[in-house]
Amino acid sequence: MARTTGGGSSTAFLRLQKPRWTGAGNIASVLENWLESERDQLALWMPVGLGVGIAAWFALPMQGQWIAFLLLASGFSGLGGAIGANRRLGRALIVFPLAAFSGCLLIWWQAERVAAPVLSRPVIEQFEARIMTVEPLPARESVRLLLRPLGVATLPPQIRVNLDEKDALAGLQPGAIVALRARIMPPPEAAVPGAYDFVRLAWFQQIGGTGRVLGKIVVVSPAPDQADGGGLRQRLSAHIASRLAGGEGAIASALATGDQGAIPEADAEAMRRSGLAHLLSVSGLHLTAAVGLTMLLVLRLLALSPWLALRWPLVLIAAAAGALVGLGYTLLTGSEVPTIRSLIAALLVLCGIALGRDAITLRLVAVGALIVLAFWPQSLVGPSFQLSFMAVTAIIAVSEHPRAKALVARRDERMIRRFGRIMLSLLITGLAVEIALAPIALYHFHKAGVYGALANIVAIPLTTFVIMPLEALALMLDLAGLGAPFWWLAGQALTLLLWVAHTVAASPAAVASLPTITGGAFGLMIAGSLWLCLWRTKVRRLGLIPVLAGAIWALNTPAPDILITGDGRHLAVRTKTEGYALLRPRAGDYVRDMLSESAGFEGDLEALDSLEGSRCSRDVCTIDLISGTRRFRLLATRSGYLVPGRDFGPACRDADIVVTDRRVPAWCTPRWIKADRMLLKETGGLSIVLADQSVKSVKTPGDDHPWIHPPHPVEKPYLTQPASTHFRPAHPEEGSSAAESPSRRTHGASFETRLRQAQPLLRMSGIKND
Template sequence: MGARAALRHGAARIERWLEIEREQLVLWLPVMLGAGITAWFVLPDAARWIGFVLGSLALALAAMVLPGGGRAPRALAIAGLALAAGCALIWWRAERVAAPVLARPALAVFAGRVERVEQLPARDMVRVTLSPIGHADLPPRVRVNLARADAPAGLTRGAVIKLRARLMPPPAAAVPGAYDFARVAWFSRLGATGKGFAPVEVVMPGVAPGADLRARLSGHIQSRIAGSGGGIASALATGDQGAITEEDSEAIRRSGLAHLLSVSGLHVTAVTAAAMLLVLRLLALSPTLALRWRLPLAAAGAGALAAVGYTLLTGAEVPTIRSCVAALLVLLALSLGREAITLRLVAAGAFIVLLLWPESLAGPSFQLSFAAVTAIVALHESPRVRGWFRRREEGRGRRLLRGLGSLLLTGIAVELALMPIGLFHFHKAGIYGALANIVAIPLTTFVIMPLEALALALDMVGIGAPVWWLTARALDLLLWLAHITASAPGAVAALPAMPGGAYALIVAGGLWVALWRTRVRWGGLAPFAVGLGWALVTPAPDLLVTGDGRHLAIRTADGAMALLRDRAGDYTRSMLGENSGAEEELALLSEAPDARCSPDLCLVEVRSGARRWRVLATRSGYMVPWAEMIALCKATDVVVSDRRLPPGCIPRWLRLDRDTLAKTGGVAITFADARIRAVRGGGSHPWLTPLTVQPPFAARPEGGGRATR
């Protein structure tokens, strides 16, 4: 009886707690839906996906038949149904977008209809998405890069062009923790990417060159402001970031200001508020309208139209759609006389986005945008914070300080929410972002965007030049702030690939703190701290090998990471540096004192604890004498090669040649515990084992053209 009484007492306490938190329970619906989606990405195959769905449904059924009723059984039942729905939804979505993928690299001559044209002036390149016509041996959608000099004048959406291109399958993550483009391409139905060759022939014209409003507006803005400033201005107006140089983009990311370039809540809110204010002021000029009409309702309608139009203009990306949905819900709440900015609004926006695009959950864009908004709203819903920053009768100086304090506290909360996400996806996060945003957000919202809008309006009558000059100076100030912040000592925290379990604990703890209102919320600090500690103590890998076996980074005696090939490209250097947790430039293995390198081979010794590990890697396409290679293999622990090694090459511990890496993908190794992590963990997600197509081999035509760079 004692045990039964204790159970009844515990159940009663849970019921009382849930009764107090009843307004917060609905916030967990998108969380449970997202957890089901996450389970599909994490679990490896269909048998486990089915098991998860059935287990979630069993949980829901068991909760429904629990005696006594109450909120706890109902909450468990809804959670179980949401978990099952999330897993089934993303599985259905992955099968629905299924399309063939190119089997292996190929040189193809084909005609295709242009679906999208992206101008990338900072890289002197044009990116074109095509739908091949009459080619069953090609994927239904491919993307090629063209040099700007090779792009014909009639290259517009809807045109049919003929070209020759070097195509390749969408690449998977090069090493564990790196960006998995193959997964992203699968949900975009993109079956191949590549580089196009001149000449490119326009077979059939598409839309008129001036009919694409987004491209025309971006080009107009970039013609008024040169360089990265024009790229930022066009990003604010249309979402087009192609004119921002890589140097400036990196500074903006390192300074924690990257959210300003992604059209999301800040931009949609500014456009919506500006439209509402303008319509309200214009309508209020008429006494008749002011007395007979509900002008705020009319202004809300204008704001809604502005939000939808801006979303369509900027390409209707997921963060923009989420912000547009949120703006529409805010306007609806205002029209009904309800409180507008609440966590319920955020939850509704997340639920709608996950229903329409469940795959967006796995991307950093969804996670960053919703984490930032959730942190802001949760912070300012707190009664204590509201008490600190509520309006009161006081001097202008104290009011200004209170506003700055609110902005700083909000910035700190956002940085704490975004830093783990940035470390998980990008392996680095800005430290001084909260301070930089105190200046950058007001500068962008109240100076740059209004000036840009005014300049565009004045350009209709040809007198916008002075305002464009002011806009350019404000953008120069923003770029200066980004570079100063990014170059400050300790501006960036770098971390190697974070374990998925650690990230899950951090996210779960953060959501627990943000979504509850009673003191129970502080229990979320425990999993948050455990996850953060787990991530911080996870050792950086000692050896990273890319999936093609051509590149590796290995830890040398001084603790730095060194590259195998002297001529590795910038992307390879950056990717290996980020995933190894190295903030500094990677060294060259050929110059390391503990390595012996020839043009064809490198042999390096790595000390880990009391043991020395000998690693051998090929670094050229030339064959090594068979007997010499066999002898070297026997004397080393790990052998890495981008070719097939002879059967007699048997190292003491691990052999990573072309055949092995084709099964495992990229590999990360920690020598201290002899731990191996591979990109391919034996899963059967559709982008890992897709249906493939392959064009027949064609001899290279005479002459040829110039490849893009």
């Protein structure tokens, strides 16, 4: 009986101990238990919090929104304090929002700290300047100079100019003073939504103008201590080019010095399409190879002496030698942010090796990210930072997974099976990296390599274990004049690498292209990827939800029907065959590539004249575009000649969209959008989808980022040309009736007013901004 009673009491006690769902208290308990199980991973979210704050500052256009974000982050930190710092949930809610607060404040301060005057309009100046950097671009047959003008109030403190390679002098070295005449323009903004936005990069690099040298450049004063030749980086690139010709020599130079200017465009495009472009940018792979080879050589050479092996810490000495080589390699290759990030990671790994710790972990990546973001917070929005850190994070996350560890664990098996296991692990890692990097590549470049994982199985070992060691040996033996055999071997290996790149790039469906995807879809995919990589428990699988949601959103992004560049000169129209046609058929390769990439189109662009239904003269084109049951008439100018107002006025009234690179008078009243110089100055380039009548613009109305309205240097007064009479209507009553019509009085109004007035005409949903 006692046993029965005891058993009943025990059962009752267990029922009392079983947790029951009681609302918020149980939610907090579940979260607390989960965070306790993930306690080793919580520190990894510190750089993510910092990045969230930085990304929020870039994504939110207005100063009031930045302040609101700071207040919101403060509120969440306060909520964490109310929960209690003695709990992991409370500490997480304190620290993560505080990191986001710090990130937003840090990038805001950095943007204001680097403020420098920027040109407001193109100018032609004769001036003297000090050379800051010299970047040869042999593939373009030009040289790029970063200059500081001396005593010229009309120019920004720092400008960047290009000159023809044939006009470059031997004395063009950092520190030299030169005299030149150049045409200089403001740093260009993104031509269309989603295109490369140089104006933001130029702001943080304090570049106030870019241009081209006109005529000859004269060296007024040679560079101190460098009058007899170029810098080490240029001399090394020239030496490698003298040993290996063509694309092989250019890629060898890129691997050694980071100088990609000599790579032929065909080879560079093949490397991009095959997913091997990361090999050309000096980063973790190259630095690891250099440091690892140094450590191996130093350790093996010192271990040849039993006395040293027994009495000296050879591992510590080898690690120190590797650190010195890594530092020197970083300085040699220009100290770019990816290389600095890789150097920081390498130094942390070397410290871990010296201390006998497992150094290659996600905490190492987190520390490296924190350091880079603390000193260069603007690097977060660049593809280089995103690609390098996401790749390393994916590799380590896959390698730390229990199944991956079991796969690569050493076994007592035949060499063929061991080799197959290594190749399988490389394939799995490559696939993981390709999947992780695909959203970044599609967001920034609108394309991603499909066969990159397969190409990298061959290319990465070939580069790391064959090409770079052979190149290093050839350079060392060149000191004694014995490097020729190794240069030949390196050349053969580089030829194989280029063959792999061209073969993969030429394969059917080698590249997946998408039109410009929204920041929301990109953010969902990145957030989900980080969730998958940084947690260890089964909760990590929830990261698949935002990844899939972002992918579906991106894949369903409609291709634009019309792309208009910010200067109004170039326009691409979607054809009935899903291709695109250009307003100006003689547009250069840069414009063609930029419009094709933004539209997610792989193929040749047609001429607008050749489309069915187009009516084009030398000066004006019109075409009717059909979307569903609606017909949209597009009118665009395409020459520098003025069109008589008696012809242009009726054409304007009959058009839905007017595109021109000049200012159009108020009597030009299309039914929907008048994309003239005045509107495009406010919006930048436009991307239009006719199906839902949506418009994306480069600029956001009311944007407070400092590069949108920068300070300007003292400008010379100039005369404005009087308004032309060629746009004046033939009959005064046409102008007066147009001016009196409320639905057509749009030209002098603000951008928001114009859009608001256009809404009832086509039930426009509103402007979307990228």
